[in-house]
Amino acid sequence: xxxxxxxPDSLAVSxxxxxxxxxxxxxxxxxxxxxxxxxxxxxxxPGQPPKVLIYWASTRESGVPDRFSGxxxxxxxxxxISSLQAEDVAVYYCQQYYSTPQAFGxxxxxxxx
Amino acid sequence: xxxxxESGGGLVQPGGSLRLSCAASGFTFSTYWMHWVRxxxxxxxxxxxxxxxxxxxxxYAGSVKGRFTTSRDNAKNTLYLQxxxxxxxxxxxxxxxxxxxxxxxxxxxxxxxxxxxxxx
Numbered sequence: 001x002x003x004x005x006x007x008p009d010s011l012a013v014s015x016x017x018x019x020x021x022x023x024x025x026x027x028x029x030x031x032x033x034x035x036x037x038x039x040x041x042x043x044x045x046p047g048q049p050p051k052v053l054i055y056w057a058s059t060r061e062s063g064v065p066d067r068f069s070g071x072x073x074x075x076x077x078x079x080x081i082s083s084l085q086a087e088d089v090a091v092y093y094c095q096q097y098y099s100t101p102q103a104f105g106x107x108x109x110x111x112x113x
Numbered sequence: 114x115x116x117x118x119e120s121g122g123g124l125v126q127p128g129g130s131l132r133l134s135c136a137a138s139g140f141t142f143s144t145y146w147m148h149w150v151r152x153x154x155x156x157x158x159x160x161x162x163x164x165x166x167x168x169x170x171x172x173y174a175g176s177v178k179g180r181f182t183t184s185r186d187n188a189k190n191t192l193y194l195q196x197x198x199x200x201x202x203x204x205x206x207x208x209x210x211x212x213x214x215x216x217x218x219x220x221x222x223x224x225x226x227x228x229x230x231x232x233x
Contacts, residue, residue: 040219042158049208049223050158061221093158097217100172102148104158 002027002096006105012113019081021108023094028074031098038098041070041079044107045090053092054079086112115139115222117209122227129199129231135192135209135224143167143187146212148220149194151205161207162194165216177203199231 003026013019029038037057042050052061054070057077067082081088089112094105121133135147149161162173162183171183182195192209206226213221 038217042220044158049225050220051223052219052221055213055219091157095158095219097212097219099217100163101160101174102163102217103160104150107157 001101002029002099002103004094004096004103004105006092006094006108008108009106010109010111012111013081013084014113015086016083017113019084019088019110021079021092021094021110023072023077023079023105025075025077025096027098029096029098030074037073037077038096039070039072039077040095040097041068042093042095043088043090044093050093081110084110084112115211117211117222117224119207119209119224119227122207122229124230124232125199126233127200127231130195130197131199131229133194133196133207133209133227133229135194137190137192137209137211140211142185142190146216146218147185147192148210148212149183149192150208150210150220150223151203152208152226153202153205156205159205163212163216164192196229199229201231203229204231205229 005024007022039057041054044050058070091107116138118136164171164183168185180198184193208226209224210220211222212218
């Protein structure tokens, strides 16, 4: 089974500053057949279900602000919020969908400093 | 508009059973693979199971294999999770979720979740 490890567990960032969240998979999630990384990022606000932000490691979902970006390949991935807004306070999860079980990372809580 | 509405959660004693339902609308239900994902209070997301479009193929997390059964009724546009031999550690909000495309894809829609509490 692929294990997803996120870091840090939480971070506090000033409004307008950059937030960076890391996600590491125990095995590569890069599929050689299509050269795509089977990695998604989700945002979950209190009392709400998760919402997809990024898929294929770097493709932004329609309607997601461009301050959110994803990068990385193979086993190491990053979600960056370029200029943190108050509405970005949430827990962020990565998920691999390369193989079953399609595991999630443990989550990173983003707060305002 | 895609909608997923879970129901069937509640309080159940350890060792008991519960069946969750997820009513889908706004899309051709039978053409989508579906997940169940759970979240214990204050904890992270945990994948539980997945089912293919015609219901002929399922997979489960090791922690629920042999106790939980996922099925679907495409005529009723409904996904089910039959949970038996429930344990305290099964206490969680259970979400049904639509897989965007095919079997190995991200989740593009989530339900609001239904809370299952296992306690005596």
